Amino acid sequence: MIARRSLIALTALGLAAAVAPAQADYPERPVTYIIPYNPGGESDVTARFQEQHFKGITGQDVVIQYKPGAGGATAWAQLNGFEPDGYTIMNVNFPHAILQPAMKDVGYQTEDVAPAYIFHYTPDAIVVRADSPYQTLQDLIDDATANPGTVTFGGSGTNSANHLAAVRFDQMTGAKTTYIPFKGSAPAMAAVLGGQIKAAMTYTTQGIKAGDQVRVLAVATPERIEAYPDVPTFNELGFDFVGGAYRGVTLPKDAPQEVRQRLSDIIGEINAVPEFRQQLIDNGYVPVDIPTGEIDQWLADRKADYAGGIEQLRASN
Amino acid sequence: MIDALLNAITPFNLALALFGVIAGTFIGALPGLSATMAVAVLVPFTFTMDPASGLIALGAVYTGAIYGGAYSAILVNTPGTPAAIATSMDGFPMAKRGDGDLAVTLSCLGSVVGGMVGALALLLLAPPLSQVALAFGPVEYFWLAIFGLSLIATLSRGNTVKGLVGGAIGLILSCVGSAVVGGDVRFTFGQTPLLGGIPVIPALIGLYCIPVLIDLVIKKEAHLERRAEAVSGFRFTEAVGLMLRSKFNLFRSAVLGTAVGILPAAGGSVAGLIAYSEAKRTSKKPEEFGHGATDGVIASEAANSATVGGGFIPTLVLGIPGTPPDAIILGALLVQGIRTGPQLFTQQADIVYTFVFGLIIGTLFMLPTGLIIGRYAFRLIVSVPKTVLAPSIALLTVIGSFAIESNTVHVVIMVVLGVFGWLIARVGFEASPIVLGLILGPIAEAGFVQAWLIGGAQGSIPAMFFGRPLSLAIIFMIVLTLASPALVNWRRGRMQEKGATP
Amino acid sequence: MSASPNRPVGISAPDIIAAAIALTFGAYALYEARTMSDLGAVFPVTAAIVLIAGATAILALGFMRPANRQTAPPTEWKRFAYAVITLFAWAVLLKPLGFVITSALGMLAITLAARREPMAAKAAALHALNGIILIGAFYAVMRYLLKIAVP
Numbered sequence: 002m003i004a005r006r007s008l009i010a011l012t013a014l015g016l017a018a019a020v021a022p023a024q025a026d027y028p029e030r031p032v033t034y035i036i037p038y039n040p041g042g043e044s045d046v047t048a049r050f051q052e053q054h055f056k057g058i059t060g061q062d063v064v065i066q067y068k069p070g071a072g073g074a075t076a077w078a079q080l081n082g083f084e085p086d087g088y089t090i091m092n093v094n095f096p097h098a099i100l101q102p103a104m105k106d107v108g109y110q111t112e113d114v115a116p117a118y119i120f121h122y123t124p125d126a127i128v129v130r131a132d133s134p135y136q137t138l139q140d141l142i143d144d145a146t147a148n149p150g151t152v153t154f155g156g157s158g159t160n161s162a163n164h165l166a167a168v169r170f171d172q173m174t175g176a177k178t179t180y181i182p183f184k185g186s187a188p189a190m191a192a193v194l195g196g197q198i199k200a201a202m203t204y205t206t207q208g209i210k211a212g213d214q215v216r217v218l219a220v221a222t223p224e225r226i227e228a229y230p231d232v233p234t235f236n237e238l239g240f241d242f243v244g245g246a247y248r249g250v251t252l253p254k255d256a257p258q259e260v261r262q263r264l265s266d267i268i269g270e271i272n273a274v275p276e277f278r279q280q281l282i283d284n285g286y287v288p289v290d291i292p293t294g295e296i297d298q299w300l301a302d303r304k305a306d307y308a309g310g311i312e313q314l315r316a317s318n
Numbered sequence: 319m320i321d322a323l324l325n326a327i328t329p330f331n332l333a334l335a336l337f338g339v340i341a342g343t344f345i346g347a348l349p350g351l352s353a354t355m356a357v358a359v360l361v362p363f364t365f366t367m368d369p370a371s372g373l374i375a376l377g378a379v380y381t382g383a384i385y386g387g388a389y390s391a392i393l394v395n396t397p398g399t400p401a402a403i404a405t406s407m408d409g410f411p412m413a414k415r416g417d418g419d420l421a422v423t424l425s426c427l428g429s430v431v432g433g434m435v436g437a438l439a440l441l442l443l444a445p446p447l448s449q450v451a452l453a454f455g456p457v458e459y460f461w462l463a464i465f466g467l468s469l470i471a472t473l474s475r476g477n478t479v480k481g482l483v484g485g486a487i488g489l490i491l492s493c494v495g496s497a498v499v500g501g502d503v504r505f506t507f508g509q510t511p512l513l514g515g516i517p518v519i520p521a522l523i524g525l526y527c528i529p530v531l532i533d534l535v536i537k538k539e540a541h542l543e544r545r546a547e548a549v550s551g552f553r554f555t556e557a558v559g560l561m562l563r564s565k566f567n568l569f570r571s572a573v574l575g576t577a578v579g580i581l582p583a584a585g586g587s588v589a590g591l592i593a594y595s596e597a598k599r600t601s602k603k604p605e606e607f608g609h610g611a612t613d614g615v616i617a618s619e620a621a622n623s624a625t626v627g628g629g630f631i632p633t634l635v636l637g638i639p640g641t642p643p644d645a646i647i648l649g650a651l652l653v654q655g656i657r658t659g660p661q662l663f664t665q666q667a668d669i670v671y672t673f674v675f676g677l678i679i680g681t682l683f684m685l686p687t688g689l690i691i692g693r694y695a696f697r698l699i700v701s702v703p704k705t706v707l708a709p710s711i712a713l714l715t716v717i718g719s720f721a722i723e724s725n726t727v728h729v730v731i732m733v734v735l736g737v738f739g740w741l742i743a744r745v746g747f748e749a750s751p752i753v754l755g756l757i758l759g760p761i762a763e764a765g766f767v768q769a770w771l772i773g774g775a776q777g778s779i780p781a782m783f784f785g786r787p788l789s790l791a792i793i794f795m796i797v798l799t800l801a802s803p804a805l806v807n808w809r810r811g812r813m814q815e816k817g818a819t820p
Numbered sequence: 821m822s823a824s825p826n827r828p829v830g831i832s833a834p835d836i837i838a839a840a841i842a843l844t845f846g847a848y849a850l851y852e853a854r855t856m857s858d859l860g861a862v863f864p865v866t867a868a869i870v871l872i873a874g875a876t877a878i879l880a881l882g883f884m885r886p887a888n889r890q891t892a893p894p895t896e897w898k899r900f901a902y903a904v905i906t907l908f909a910w911a912v913l914l915k916p917l918g919f920v921i922t923s924a925l926g927m928l929a930i931t932l933a934a935r936r937e938p939m940a941a942k943a944a945a946l947h948a949l950n951g952i953i954l955i956g957a958f959y960a961v962m963r964y965l966l967k968i969a970v971p
Contacts, residue, residue: 070514
């Protein structure tokens with residue numbers, strides 16, 4: 002009995018000894034940062050912004066890797082197979098990681114990829130070509146109401162954040178639009194610029210990249226954003242619509258609480274660097290700060306927020 | 319512009335470009351280590367340099383990597399990058415019969431010319447050419463992919479029916495996973511690792527390289543034929559002569575490559591295949607294609623290297639990346655505080671022009687490095703005994719399929735497809751049609767679904783598919799390609815008749 | 821078995837197998853397509869039609885024209901089996917055993933499978949050297965240069 006107890010104690014000690022140094026000064030070696038998308042998108046660009054400051058704060062490199070597939074699901078389904086030591090971290094996006102498991106079996110549940118920190122969101126925005134007849138959002142709504150189905154909204158992917166936004170838009174305004182899925186935001190913008198579709202349901206970041214070739218009709222933020230002082234918010238126009246794609250960083254769920262906390266602190270610190278923040282804002286991102294302690298509540302709120310839209314998506318499929 | 323040129327040819331930048339090209343060539347030559355990966359790894363280093371030098375390094379690596387794919391395509395029948403698929407179709411038969419050195423030299427010359435055409439287009443015509451990217455809508459992508467697929471009909475040596483069946487098998491493989499456009503989950507057998515679809519690079523390695531490997535193990539013959547006379551070196555004059563003789567092919571392929579490079583959803587593989595298809599269609603000896611036609615190698619390499627310059631046109635002018643490596647470079651530009659757009663060529667012209675000159679220098683460096691590396695690579699492959707070659711290739715297939723996303727599942731997929739490929743080759747199915755279906759299928763399908771939805775919204779689906787001038791032009795090319803074997807036969811028949819009855 | 825230029829019925833075993841493969845893929849695609857959305861089913865169904873039509877054509881053509889039966893050298897199935905088993909083992913064991921060990925074993929097994937005459941000690945040493953250099957070089961390149969997480 003005693004022998005057994007001391008064995009357990011020894012094992013526990015041994016484990017503690019094995020784990021403790023890993024946590025003490027995390028990170029002690031380069032951290033692999035997995036982007037579940039192709040390069041060039043918002044997730045990649047943000048990671049590149051963060052990369053420099055990560056090195057500054059921790060003294061360690063981050064190594065960015067791409068594991069694209071199934072709108073991010075391939076990578077997220079693999080997350081908990083990695084060593085939970087904090088040296089493999091992953092970008093995670095919402096509503097994607099709520100939508101996908103809700104729509105079909107994708108090999109993971111939202112809770113499996115619970116983030117350690119949510120650092121920003123790219124607000125939904127409706128973008129049209131500069132010479133489009135739609136001067137205001139009302140013009141677009143009027144056209145889509147008078148001629149149901151003829152207004153084409155391009156966006157990235159089916160059952161995606163853009164798709165959800167398009168469905169919610171129809172719900173709010175009573176208009177009827179046709180959603181056209183593309184393989185990513187960039188091809189959708191190319192189709193708007195080329196006049197193949199009438200508008201894009203996309204993010205502010207995409208509008209900024211296209212410069213004065215496009216006009217942004219409305220953004221889904223609580224207040225107007227710095228990059229577009231003249232563009233109204235949906236709220237101003239009378240629609241209760243705030244949101245976009247929230248991005249955060251996650252790590253395998255068995256990672257020690259200390260590592261999760263430390264990662265959350267590091268990302269928070271990066272988010273607080275003034276020049277980093279300005280860089281985000283200039284490119285159309287809206288920084289937010291949801292540290293690991295507030296994630297559960299945040300996730301619950303988001304799920305409630307998306308519930309109606311998800312019902313609608315299911316019905317439309 | 320002169321300033322930019324002087325800026326680009328500082329000794330440091332020249333050294334950077336040379337190093338970039340060499341590193342890129344090696345990475346491109348190893349299947350699975352891709353241009354995307356090389357560029358992604360390099361990006362953090364470029365943050366420590368001034369923007370122009372960083373961009374030159376990135377451009378040089380990218381150029382080298384696209385070219386490097388030709389080596390493995392020619393010497394082991396395995397395209398090192400998807401862009402080199404069409405190169406393997408004639409490059410490997412050339413190597414088999416002992417002309418590997420000639421094929422390597424030709425591919426190098428073709429790449430340099432193609433790369434120059436692409437870079438010059440970027441330098442001189444970028445803003446107007448970027449409009450090409452916008453003129454292409456979903457329906458044009460659909461037809462372009464069908465154009466690429468129509469190559470199957472003329473491609474399959476001997477058996478068209480089996481070629482078509484192979485293409486259809488490729489299409490089904492391309493449907494595996496969760497469809498980005500449409501959202502269906504298809505053919506996954508309930509396996510979550512398959513949700514993301516069949517990964518292209520491991521599939522390429524499996525379908526092309528594993529059969530070569532199995533044959534190496536089970537057959538007595540040498541991998542490549544040794545020429546009776548001593549290996550004659552670069553065979554440079556001979557290659558230049560061949561290039562001059564097919565200068566129209568060379569130029570057409572480079573222009574086609576630039577144009578396809580501008581299209582964001584197409585890329586090097588499509589460019590190589592279309593240039594190859596056109597070279598074959600207009601050739602006086604189309605029957606030589608697939609059996610070691612030098613024109614095939616020239617067309618494919620000129621076209622895929624031209625996509626490098628072409629791809630930067632929408633990237634820099636519109637902010638829409640032409641290829642995945644372009645997307646990474648676009649991200650690097652953003653981090654450096656460079657804003658893409660038409661104004662880039664006026665407001666930050668110095669950086670852009672330095673970059674373009676860097677690309678041109680990188681392309682020129684490809685000539686000596688490509689020739690020298692190629693020569694030794696060929697000699698090595700010819701002289702090494704099979705018992706060394708076979709395990710080495712086996713190691714490369716495993717590394718290549720693993721490294722692309724450090725995923726062991728991909729290695730399993732690679733082996734399964736490879737063994738499947740070897741087995742069905744015994745009943746007459748070749749790898750190329752399957753790969754064409756796999757690569758072009760998603761482009762065709764996305765274009766089809768989008769065009770269908772947009773056509774529906776506009777009230778006329780037939781007008782969407784058959785009512786746009788650009789679409790009609792591509793459809794015309796498809797018909798021409800499909801009809802050309804019949805036309806050639808008919809013309810020959812007439813000639814023979816004339817010959818018979820003078 | 822003497823191949824005469826005008827055999828009455830010329831369908832060959834490879835053609836039958838080819839048609840069977842095409843039919844299998846086609847039937848499976850059609851079966852799965854039932855549960856897909858209308859637009860999602862277009863390509864699988866088209867491919868299935870091509871496959872089934874192709875299978876029919878292969879059979880029909882096979883019966884119509886005398887197959888030109890090539891006398892290929894007999895396949896060495898034993899070596900094939902060695903190679904395939906090695907590759908599968910390599911792929912599956914990569915994660916549990918790690919890159920270096922599986923690669924060394926894999927290369928050794930493929931060398932043995934491809935070997936046709938006994939090897940002198942010196943040759944064997946050179947083979948081993950080649951393997952060590954390749955594995956070491958790639959491990960270094962992936963691990964330290966490309967920063968790929970290698971098991």
